[in-house]
Amino acid sequence: MSWVILTGRQSDLDQVATPHKIITNRDYLAHPALFSGQRPKVINLSNSYGYQSRGYYASLLASSRGHRVIPTVETMIDLSERKLYENALPELELALNKSRKDLGGKFPEKATFFFGIGPSKAWDRFAKLLFDWFRAPALEVSIKDHHEWATIHKIGFLPLARMSAEEKPRFLASLATYTNREWRDGKARVPARYTFATLVDPHEQLPPSSISSLRYWAKIAEKMGVEVEPITRKDLAKLANYDALFIRETTSISNHTYRFARRAQQEGMPVIDDPLSMIRCTNKVYLNELMTFNKVPVPPTVMIASPADFQLAADTLGFPLVLKIPDSSFSRGVKKATNFEELKALATAWMEESDLLIAQKYMxxxxxxxxxxxxxxxxxxxxxxxxxxxxxxxxxxxxxxxxxxxxxxxxxxxxxxxxxxxxxxxxxxxxxxxxxxxxxxxxxxxxxxxxxxxxxxxxxxxxxxxxxxxxxxxxxxxxxxxxx
The missing domain is CATH 3.30.470.20 (ATP-grasp fold, B domain)
Structure with missing residues (x-):
């Protein structure tokens, strides 16, 4: 995968500051065939993102050329006026105030964030959420600290020209972190046309795919012009830099896997598993109804919505029967009841967590x-x-x-x-x-x-x-x- 960095002037960023290609936004705009047949990731560091400025057009035309770019035109517009990003402030201010203790009890008037990385580790939670909302290389946040509760006065872009001597090295270090990639083979057989993100949890006990299996897939995908790179739950803000998402963690509507799927869908990325499939598959009540409606054979089933249904399940299915929590996975939340007392005890306990249960014929x-x-x-x-x-x-x-x-x-x-x-x-x-x-x-x-x-x-x-x-x-x- 290649990275291209756009600057307003050639002198804005020294060529030796990064291994990635640096060109001016003027050259990028003037030469549409410059990256013909490639799909570079573009980091737009123009000094202005104002409407119809060169910086604005650079991101606009990057999308038309099939190049991934940050910031996008949508982000530029969102941050052009406070009223356009006010909907993000409640969540951001909540995360900001949770950092108060780690910051020694008070906030500075301004703080700068580069690629989702803050001035210190104490800012991590807020910095990642800020980048999740507004994927931009450099942001400056103005803060009003009312001692008990801090509010965000303004969020704006921070151009290279306005960075202080202390901020420049931190920006370059953050740039290096952001563009660093894993699972890369220095001698790819085919130049990569696309980069696929694979969401993994290295510590999951029963993952749907092992890391070694994903490495094997990466070798095959490489021959087809695709780079496969691992990401974790901390990388939601970086998701838009990829072309597709393959989720290889156990999915749940209530955890980060669903948020990744939703974000990928919003970005127009092909994704497995897509959010609708998650919703449909993770609920056995829905699955049973859907299969029955479409005349796909399923075991005899009784829905349990109240204790009054315990006897119906027993009479209809006999014993033993299988009782299931609707969103169980990997055989968890699936138990066998061998008599009515076991059914009653198990169902009563589970109905404290779920309004509906499924009882099925034991096969x-x-x-x-x-x-x-x-x-x-x-x-x-x-x-x-x-x-x-x-x-x-x-x-x-x-x-x-x-x-x-x-x-x-x-x-x-x-x-x-x-x-x-x-x-x-x-x-x-x-x-x-x-x-x-x-x-x-x-x-x-x-x-x-x-x-x-x-x-x-x-x-x-x-x-x-x-x-x-x-x-x-x-x-x-x-x-x-x-x-x-």
Whole structure:
């Protein structure tokens, strides 16, 4: 990935101050073919971003040339008048005041922030949120400290020409931090056309993809002109610098993964998982209704909305039955009740957290089918075997580390056609992204248990049947949407 830095004058930034290419905004505007066939990331350091100024046109034309640029014209307009950014002030002022103690109890009249980095670590929370709202290289915030509560008087751009001698080195250090990238191979076989962000949590116990698997994908994507780079939950403010987002953390509507998906969608980026798929897949109540409406087979199910439904579930499904919290994942929040007393105790406890529960017919099998579906077409097929001496594929009841069952892999050609076809029908009800459909194959037929919006995808496991085709198709899914 190449970075291009635009300045108002050639003397504004010394060429040896950064390894990245520096040109004036005049040259950038005058030579539209300068980066033909490339997709550089542009940092616009013009001395003015006023309407119809060179700085304004540089960002405007960068977007028309397919170049990623900060600040965007939208950010320039937002910061041109206080009334245009007033909606951001309550959240920003809350974060600002939470920093008071770390700052020794008082705020300066002005503070400067470079690429989401503040003057000291005490500003971190506020600096990242400010950059999340307004992605600009350098911002100056005027603060009025009323001792008990500080307010923001003004947010404005800080041009290079107005930076003090003390601020310049901090700006350059922040620039270096911002443009620093991981997972880069110095000898890429194909010049990168795009850069994909992969959201990961290095400390997650059961991630949907291991770091080693993502590194393997990065090698394949590189051959297709794509750089794959890891980001973490701290990097929301940097998301717009990428072309696409692949979320490889366990998703939840209530955590940062949903916010990343929403931001990617707002930026017009292809994203897996997209916000709507998250909403649909993370709630088993919705999934059951959706599958039933579309005539996709699911186990006999009873919705539990009050204690009055306990007996209905028992009479309809018999025992044992399976009780589920609507937004459970990885076999968590899924329990088996073997009699009415267990059902009543478990459901009563869970209904303190959720107004609705799902009870389903217990269907014991030695494995669950997992069919991966991408863009409405089958991607891979595996058996997830039940954990040893347990009825689920993951056993969380041991009190220690979760115990997983084994895996048996298949080519799509060898997987039963009716299983694959049912999985594809189920996934198409959700959307056009990547899904993992869990099915039980019984003497009474095939039943969809769940559709997962961020299914496991690991090298040597889910890709064993179709090999590198899995990763190639994944990369191509993003490319197709970018090149439309």
């Amino acid at each position: 014991p099998t030695q494995y669950d089918w997992r069919i991966g579906v991408l863009g409405g077409q089958p991607l891979f097929a595996v058996h997830y075997l039940m954990a040893k001496k347990h009825w689920q594929i993951v056993n969380h009841d041991g009190g220690g580390k979760p115990v997983e069952g084994g895996i048996k892999t298949f080519t799509l050609k060898d997987a039963p056609a009716h299983v694959v076809e049912t999985a594809v029908r189920a996934a198409r009800c959700i959307g056009d992204g990547l899904y993992g459909v869990d099915l039980k194959e019984t003497k009474d037929g095939v039943f969809v248990i769940e559709v997962n919006d961020n299914p496991n995808l690991d090298h040597g496991i889910e890709d064993s049947g179709e090999k590198d085709e899995v990763w190639t198709r994944l990369t191509q899914w993003f490319l197709d949407r970018l090149e439309r």
